[in-house]
Structures are given as C-alpha cells and as structure tokens.
Amino acid sequence: MSTHRLEALTDGIFAIAMTLLVLNLDVPDVPLETAASAVPAFLLSNWPQFTNYAVAFFVLAGFWTVHHKQFHSIRHVTGPLLWLNILALLFVALVPFTTSLSGDYHPILLSAVIFDVNFLIIGIIYLVQWLYVSGNPERFLHASVDGHRIVQAKRRLLVLPLAATAALAISVIIAPGLNGFGYLIIPILLAALRR
Amino acid sequence: MSTHRLEALTDGIFAIAMTLLVLNLDVPDVPLETAASAVPAFLLSNWPQFTNYAVAFFVLAGFWTVHHKQFHSIRHVTGPLLWLNILALLFVALVPFTTSLSGDYHPILLSAVIFDVNFLIIGIIYLVQWLYVSGNPERFLHASVDGHRIVQAKRRLLVLPLAATAALAISVIIAPGLNGFGYLIIPILLAALRR
Amino acid sequence: MSTHRLEALTDGIFAIAMTLLVLNLDVPDVPLETAASAVPAFLLSNWPQFTNYAVAFFVLAGFWTVHHKQFHSIRHVTGPLLWLNILALLFVALVPFTTSLSGDYHPILLSAVIFDVNFLIIGIIYLVQWLYVSGNPERFLHASVDGHRIVQAKRRLLVLPLAATAALAISVIIAPGLNGFGYLIIPILLAALRR
C-alpha cells in the first residue's frame, strides 16, 4: 500500500477534528436587551473553553507534525501499520468530545484526566509506531534515514506523552482546571532537544 | 475520467463521516456541584455510544481500505462506476445518523437493524463494483492485476457483508445491543483469507 | 494560478457539504419504554428529510462532476474565474441549510422554492463559467479541447438548471413536497444527450 492516500485520510481527519473544536465554544443565548452586558460576562466565564480550544488545537497540530515527519521517512505501509494509524485517528477524532467535556467540567478531576489520557494514548501510539517501523528499517524506511535520525525522532516522540503526563500530574496535585499548563513544556523540551 | 479527484472526494467524505461520529457522543449536562459523581455515572450509562463510535469508526476505516485497494487496481472511471461510487458514499455519509440512532436506542431491534443494514448495503455496493470492473479487466484494470488477485479481492469483499449479516443475526437472536460483536469476525476472517 | 489547489478546496467543500447533510436527519428523542413503536413512527413521518437527503446528495454529486469535467479542460485560473468558483462554492456550502429548511417545511411553497433556487443558482454559475472560459479557449483551455466538446459541454450544463426549473414548476403547480421528482429528469436528459 502506498503512503499517499493514508496521508490524505490523516490530513482530512486532523483538519476536521481541529475545526470541529470550534463547535464546543458556546454562543451565549441571552435576550438582545441585556446582551450588551450579558455577552461579555458569558464569554469571560467561559474562559476554560477558550484555553481548552487553543491547547487542543496546538496539541493536535503537534501530533499532525509528528505524523508528517514519520511519513516523510516511511516508504511502505503494511496492514499492522495501517491499523495502528487508524487506531491513532480514532483517538484524534475523539478530541472534540474530550475537549468539550473538559471545558464544561473543568473543576472536575475526571474530565481533566480524560482530556489528558486521550492525548497520552495518541502520543504512545505514535511512539509505538516509530519503534515498530524503525525496528525494521530496511522494510519500512527510506534508505536516507540513518540511525541518528531514528534516535532523534524517538526522543522527540517522548515529548507529547511527557507533556500529557505533566498535565495529569497538575490535575491531580494542583487543580484539574490548570492542566492545560502542562502542555507548555512542549516547546521547552523541543528546544532543548534541538541543541 | 481520471481516478484522482474521485479518490479525493472519497477520502474527504470518509474522513468527515468518521470524524462526525464524535458529535454523537453526548457531553453530560449536569450542574457543576453534582458533576463529580454525575459525570462518571452519565458516561458509564452511555457505554453503547462509545462502543458504537469505535465499531462504526473501524468499519468505515475498513471500507476505506477496500476502496483504496480497488482503486489501486482501477485505472479508468466511467459514468456507471462513478455513480456506483457516489451511491456508496451516500450510505457512508449516512453512518453518523445510523450510529447515533443505534447508540441512543440500543435495546430496540429496529435501530440495530438499520445500523447493520447500512453497512451491509455499503459492503454489497463495493462487492458489485468489483464484480463490475473485474468482469471487464481490459477496460478498467491495470495490466498488472492478474486473475489470482481478482479472485482474492472477491473473497475479501465478502468479509464486510458477512460481518454485517452476523451482526444482524446477533441482533435478532441474542440482543440488539450486542450486534457490535458481529464485526469482531472481520479480523478473524481476514487472517484466515491471508493464509 | 494553478488549478490544483482550487480543485482541492472545491473537493473539500463539496465533500463537507455532502456529509453535513446528514446532520439534518433528526434522531428521535423519545423515552426508551415507548421507543419500539415511537422510533419507526418517527422515522416514517420524517420521510421528506430522507428523500431530501438523497436528492441533495445526488444533485451535489452531479455539480461536483460538472466541476471535475470543466477543470479537466481548464488549464489556467484567473482572478474572475477564481471568484466565480468561490461564488458557486458559497451556494454549495448553503445546501445543508436549504435542504434542512425544505425537509422541515416540505408542504410550504417558500421552502421548496429556496431549495430549488439554490440549485438553479449553482447551475447557472457553472454555465456562465463555461461560457466565460470557452469564449476565450486559447487562454483558458487545453489545446485538446475542440469546438465539438465545447458545444457538448454547453448542452450538458443546461441539464441541472432545467431540472431545478422542473422542480420549481412541480412545487408551484402540483405540490411543494413533490419537487424532488423534478430532479429525476437529470438521468433522462443526460442519456438523451449521450446519443
């Protein structure tokens, strides 16, 4: 199987999941007479929905770049690799739901845990996928992908699961509503790895 | 007509139908004060929605790989072939509706039957499509597609209709809410055919 | 401007509009105890939503093939041609709304008229587009497109506006809810033109 159409399906599902996040943002439903004061109050009180939207959008974009980079190296798709991809996409398509749950019930531990575990699972699948294809480079990878790039990619693939774990830790130790800050370690870790 | 843009439309409709399934997952609507106990109870009681989401996502992904494989062999699209494809896409785009109906009314036989018949129809269309193009291989298929591959593909195309039939049988004989288990025969049958 | 990315945007908007039609199909909201009889009754009474879904899906697919065929001949996109395309896409993206309106209020003349006029406008835009590019073939068309094919395409482009007009006539003269039958003349006219 060629990689081209799997990339097309993946790009489609990522693009749709990232755009459907917007449906979680509630438009206020207040009478026009009181709207001048009620609309700003409504939007302000819904700040967790907006931060969740931004976090989920950027983390999904991060996973998309991970997929992009892996498939830049992968030249051949087998059945198991295809279904590993589709399993990841099942959890990608689930993100609008877990983001909505987490935005609506931000003070509740369970909703933050579901949000973070969703990303943790995607991260682990993409890590497993890379271990799988890089364990058999002759079969799966382009000849130009050397051992250094394989190790470097492995390290980078730990970043998103680590961030989801940090978010989980914040949820449990500090407060569920602050878990989004856990994902701020992503650019820091990536910058550290770049050196 | 070239196959390229038909594949693009197909990839788009599959990606969107697979991602719209998430809109069927209800976010609970309970007051924040009782949410710590009400949200887990709500999610647990909605387990049929989650299993339906997973079943529908994987079965759609299965049909997508079927389409992918057929169009790997097909080199030319005619009017009848185009409209057979579009008829299949009509039922693909219907899956979020039949999944929602089946998740909301899982103990009702009719909703399980509609869910399974929807997949049965897609499976039959893709089988008919293959019989149609493989009956005229000089016109429709790449020269590299030999008789062995045509027969092998025919056998594989029976798997999804058989699974939908098994799901229908479970609905009628055992219980409508358990029909999802019928689709578990897909990997077993595919593995058996691979030998 | 190359035609490639305009085709990608067009394929995306058609695929999404065709799949969003499914959101118009209402899932019944009845208690589980009465669902065994209430669900079938609900679905039966909603038949105009289902016929509307099928009509809108096939007519949109028809417009998509019209676009596909035109851009098979077009080699160059200018500003006016781009914005003519985007105007058509505005009305394509509107179809889920006009289909929903027409399904919910099928006995009301206005809702049938809005549904049919929406398709009439798309049909006229694609006709104007072809008159525009075929009026300056050296600039817009591939060298292989001859006068015969230009005339043939013009005739075929009258089919969808004629069908929308027939649907309008049925709405006004017979009954708004039966306007969908107007689109049945499409395959008849296309078959007649093929001879």
Add this chain to the structure above:
Amino acid sequence: MSTHRLEALTDGIFAIAMTLLVLNLDVPDVPLETAASAVPAFLLSNWPQFTNYAVAFFVLAGFWTVHHKQFHSIRHVTGPLLWLNILALLFVALVPFTTSLSGDYHPILLSAVIFDVNFLIIGIIYLVQWLYVSGNPERFLHASVDGHRIVQAKRRLLVLPLAATAALAISVIIAPGLNGFGYLIIPILLAALRR
C-alpha cells in the same frame, strides 16, 4: 519539511471552516400550520446571519487565496513558519464561532469587534509571515520570485487588515450591525493595486 502536506491541512481547515459557517444559519422552529407566514418572517428577521455568512465566506476565501499565493512562492517550510501557519489556522477555525456570535448579537458592539478583530489577526499573521519569508528570500523563496513581486505582495497583504480596520471603524462610529460593509473596500483596493 515540504510544503505539500501543510497546504493539504490548510486547504482542509479552510474548506471546513467555510462550510461550518452554514451551521450558524438557524432553521426556523415553528408549527407547520403557521409556517407559511412564520417562515418568511423568521428568515427576513435573520438577515444579519445571511449577510454575515456571505461576508465571512468571502473573507475566508480571500485569506485562502493569500495563503495560496504565498505558498506559490515559498519552497521550504521551517519550524517557525509552520507554527505561524498553525496560529493563523487557529483563528481561521475560530471564524464560525465569531460569525455566529456576530450574527446573533449584531446590534452589540462587542460581537462586531470580536468578528472584525478575528479577521484582523489573521491578516496580520499572513502579513508577518510574508515579511518573515521575504526577509530571507534565498532560504524560503523560489528563485523566480523577484523584488518587485515581493513588494507587490506586501501591498496586497495590507488590504485585508485595512478592510478589517474599516469594519471596526464602522462598528464604532456608525453601527455594529453595518460592519460588513467595511469589507466592500477589498475589491476596490485590489483593483487599485492591480493598475
């Protein structure tokens, strides 16, 4: 990183955001008996939703052509350029929300300001993106892109931020519900620049 898949993600998110705008158009919910008079009244009173739909659709299409034109010149994507793109897409995906807010609360200044600022931010990001890549043309641009084209593109990139600013000015000085007229300066400015 190649430009191909970033363009695919971008085309996907634009196509979806442009099509999701239709979900903001409310289908009336009135009894069938009174629908013949209530439906037209409802649609007429919702005119700001329809003008907003058209404005947002065309402005998004305008940004899409901006992206298309920039990536016609860009041959290489780096990390910062990728994330600038994704930041723009975050605000593109937000447009269905800000359009819905602005359609529902058109007389309220805040909702018009949010609508216009959303477009202003996208316009500024695409301007910054061009300043960034054109500041290092050897690295980012195709050799065929000369200084004249860089300056011309810079001028064109001011048009959308200027239109959003005009819309903001109309909101504040005249009336929030009339801000859509601000975007009418886009074709005028583009025509003036073409000379």
